[in-house]
Amino acid sequence: MPYDTKTNIAGEIPNSVQEKIGLIFQGLNRDLLEQRDGLALTLRTRTRQASSSSHENGNARDVKFRRLCFPGRGVEDAWRFTVVLRMLELVHEALSTGKTLSKRDIYYRDPALFGSQTHVDRYIDDIAFTFDVPRSALNVTAVAKGLILGAVTFCRRDGSNANAAVDREGVLVPPLSELLSVSMKAVKWVLVIEKEASFRSLASSNFWDRLSTEGVLLTGKGYPDIATRALLRFLSEPSPQNGFASPPVYGLVDFDPDGLAILATYKHGSFALAHENSSLQVPQLKWLGLRSEHILMESDDPHASQGLMMLTPRDRGKARKMLERSVPGSISGALEADSEEWRGALQVMLMLNVKAELQLLDAQSGGVSELLESYLAMQSRYTASLTRNLHVDSP
Amino acid sequence: MPTLFGPYTSFSKQYLQTHAIPDAHPTDIFALAVTPSQVLSASGSSNIRIYSTKGQIIHADTPEDEHPYPLVQTLEKVHPLGCHHICTSLDGRTAASAGFGGELNIWTCSEEGSWTLKGTITPEPKKAGEHWALALSENGQYLACTTHDGRINVYDTSTISSEGKAEKITQYETKGSLGMSVDLSSNGSMTASGHQNGSIYIFNNTTSRMAHSLSGLIKPVRSVRFSPACRYLAAAGDARIIALYDTQSGEQIANLTGHASWIMSVDWNWSGEYLLSGGYDGKAKIWSVERRECVATQTESEKCLWTVKWLPKAASARNETFVTAGAGKGLAFYREASGT
Numbered sequence: 001m002p003y004d005t006k007t008n009i010a011g012e013i014p015n016s017v018q019e020k021i022g023l024i025f026q027g028l029n030r031d032l033l034e035q036r037d038g039l040a041l042t043l044r045t046r047t048r049q050a051s052s053s054s055h056e057n058g059n060a061r062d063v064k065f066r067r068l069c070f071p072g073r074g075v076e077d078a079w080r081f082t083v084v085l086r087m088l089e090l091v092h093e094a095l096s097t098g099k100t101l102s103k104r105d106i107y108y109r110d111p112a113l114f115g116s117q118t119h120v121d122r123y124i125d126d127i128a129f130t131f132d133v134p135r136s137a138l139n140v141t142a143v144a145k146g147l148i149l150g151a152v153t154f155c156r157r158d159g160s161n162a163n164a165a166v167d168r169e170g171v172l173v174p175p176l177s178e179l180l181s182v183s184m185k186a187v188k189w190v191l192v193i194e195k196e197a198s199f200r201s202l203a204s205s206n207f208w209d210r211l212s213t214e215g216v217l218l219t220g221k222g223y224p225d226i227a228t229r230a231l232l233r234f235l236s237e238p239s240p241q242n243g244f245a246s247p248p249v250y251g252l253v254d255f256d257p258d259g260l261a262i263l264a265t266y267k268h269g270s271f272a273l274a275h276e277n278s279s280l281q282v283p284q285l286k287w288l289g290l291r292s293e294h295i296l297m298e299s300d301d302p303h304a305s306q307g308l309m310m311l312t313p314r315d316r317g318k319a320r321k322m323l324e325r326s327v328p329g330s331i332s333g334a335l336e337a338d339s340e341e342w343r344g345a346l347q348v349m350l351m352l353n354v355k356a357e358l359q360l361l362d363a364q365s366g367g368v369s370e371l372l373e374s375y376l377a378m379q380s381r382y383t384a385s386l387t388r389n390l391h392v393d394s395p
Numbered sequence: 396m397p398t399l400f401g402p403y404t405s406f407s408k409q410y411l412q413t414h415a416i417p418d419a420h421p422t423d424i425f426a427l428a429v430t431p432s433q434v435l436s437a438s439g440s441s442n443i444r445i446y447s448t449k450g451q452i453i454h455a456d457t458p459e460d461e462h463p464y465p466l467v468q469t470l471e472k473v474h475p476l477g478c479h480h481i482c483t484s485l486d487g488r489t490a491a492s493a494g495f496g497g498e499l500n501i502w503t504c505s506e507e508g509s510w511t512l513k514g515t516i517t518p519e520p521k522k523a524g525e526h527w528a529l530a531l532s533e534n535g536q537y538l539a540c541t542t543h544d545g546r547i548n549v550y551d552t553s554t555i556s557s558e559g560k561a562e563k564i565t566q567y568e569t570k571g572s573l574g575m576s577v578d579l580s581s582n583g584s585m586t587a588s589g590h591q592n593g594s595i596y597i598f599n600n601t602t603s604r605m606a607h608s609l610s611g612l613i614k615p616v617r618s619v620r621f622s623p624a625c626r627y628l629a630a631a632g633d634a635r636i637i638a639l640y641d642t643q644s645g646e647q648i649a650n651l652t653g654h655a656s657w658i659m660s661v662d663w664n665w666s667g668e669y670l671l672s673g674g675y676d677g678k679a680k681i682w683s684v685e686r687r688e689c690v691a692t693q694t695e696s697e698k699c700l701w702t703v704k705w706l707p708k709a710a711s712a713r714n715e716t717f718v719t720a721g722a723g724k725g726l727a728f729y730r731e732a733s734g735t
């Protein structure tokens with residue numbers, strides 16, 4: 001083993017996972033400086049039942065060690081090493097900033113490298129096993145449909161109340177049939193987020209500390225189910241049951257064809273079936289991001305550029321079909337303006353041939369919270385100026 | 396001339412915006428093409444618009460005409476899903492446009508300067524939308540067209556049929572990465588393509604073989620242009636540099652650095668002395684090819700410039716003019732200030 005996890009240079013025993021990861025990187029650094037041939041990491045992995053290579057681990061019953069080398073014997077070896085190294089880096093970042101990442105988060109920080117979610121799931125468990133800690137000690141959580149968090153209290157038909165602010169992890173979206181009414185006096189805005197991972201990272205940010213009393217976060221985890229859409233409509237459409245509240249609703253989705261399709265699902269259902277979905281629509285939903293202007297082309301920051309990916313042939317095909325479905329004139333008047341913005345975004349996406357995940361914002365300073373806060377500030381300035389103009393004569 | 400010991404003097408040029416056409420299109424303008432007397436603009440809307448550049452006042456110090464670039468024709472609803480590329484032949488008689496639905500339209504221009512549809516090349520249903528970037532040969536007979544899977548198809552536009560087909564005379568194969576840009580040399584001997592994965596290729600049109608595979612950019616190549624005398628190829632894109640290659644040897648002879656963001660479009664002036672480039676950050680730059688440096692930068696806004704073009708030099712023109720367009724939805728015309 002090119003590094004020693006037991007002691008660091010000063011001979012102290014590292015006690016936190018963060019320090020252990022630090023040591024691993026120190027070790028690798030040393031190897032590089034001393035120009036040794038190749039780098040290596042050792043992972044302790046659990047034996048899997050019905051393993052395809054059972055003859056190999058026949059003598060190691062419960063635990064086997066797996067050495068990952070770089071450059072290794074082939075592309076596979078180098079990839080494996082890179083994956084584990086990148087994950088260690090992300091875990092270290094999560095631990096040092098005190099943020100919690102979901103497995104899905106990790107995957108989306110570098111989907112091009114990880115290739116699929118299952119790789120991330122496997123290696124994160126192996127990393128936790130290697131350090132002999134539960135996964136939660138790595139500040140990594142699993143992913144559980146529809147979550148809501150914020151200053152709303154649901155009043156159920158059975159007479160009980162549920163406050164959606166009590167648990168920072170959010171509460172599962174309650175079925176509308178169970179609800180009698182909702183109290184949302186304090187709510188100034190509702191933010192719909194495409195992915196649970198971004199929902200969680202926002203919920204654990206300082207931003208939420210400041211604004212949890214006036215906002216609501218909602219995620220449908222990808223394409224939303226009916227319950228999530230119905231709840232969003234219930235919250236945002238004035239009715240006696242919600243105290244005639246009509247807070248502005250903002251949407252935060254990936255910059256890719258699916259992100260825009262998800263946004264359109266919340267807004268209109270599907271364009272094709274818009275007339276049938278009127279009871280689930282939230283047409284006032286505003287597209288906050290991710291927009292092409294949020295993609296920092298100037299940046300030399302590798303994290304920011306890593307978040308950018310090229311469109312796949314599937315993405316291009318999907319974008320083109322979405323364009324076809326929204327040809328001007330094929331949609332009724334009210335949706336026309338919306339579909340224009342939407343078509344523009346799809347065309348720009350095709351021209352740039354680039355997509356970006358919401359997590360791209362996490363890698364930029366300020367991230368999602370800064371974007372949202374500047375937007376909310378802009379809105380309130382606008383409202384204030386309107387109010388001022390109404391009182392132009394007062395000294 | 397600066398000497399080795401003298402103070403360094405930077406040769407800069409001054410360009411002034413002489414005219415703007417705001418809201419030329421309701422959406423982003425993705426492409427411009429020029430002829431000796433017109434500018435053609437294509438956008439996310441279904442229309443192509445044509446502006447006359449004839450009869451404009453050439454000297455900056457004389458009073459401006461109120462409408463130096465009047466709209467002379469609108470080709471309405473010709474690309475239902477929007478149009479992403481448009482190009483013209485050097486003689487100004489033929490144009491080609493590509494729509495987001497995958498259709499290619501070929502246009503011919505009358506003596507009076509009015510455009511009519513010559514024909515449409517429709518994609519086979521299964522491969523809908525596979526055409527991307529376009530270039531026409533000098534007399535408009537050949538149309539080079541890149542595809543999503545890295546091929547360059549060359550069509551003979553004189554064979555276009557009413558069923559939406561044209562004879563494909565050559566097909567160049569590359570490694571399967573989206574062809575983002577393409578150009579034909581003015582002498583007709585070479586085709587160049589720039590790809591998503593950073594590859595740049597020069598093909599010999601006589602032998603129909605690849606002449607050079609050019610290295611150096613790694614990132615998506617959004618624009619490739621042959622110099623007017625066909626001696627150089629300029630290539631640029633997300634690497635934020637303009638690379639100049641010798642088209643005979645294939646060697647990279649210069650890197651022009653200075654753009655802080657992605658370069659969306661480059662163009663040579665008529666003499667090959669200057670390059671014009673437009674960036675994602677809305678900056679247009681003029682480069683002296685001899686000095687290998689940027690001699691002027693124009694910033695109108697922070698909105699992406701999808702396309703920048705020099706206007707062809709009119710016989711009486713003393714000062715050159717270029718036009719820019721992009722996410723700002725308008726056209727902006729610039730002319731070199733007198734006395735620089």
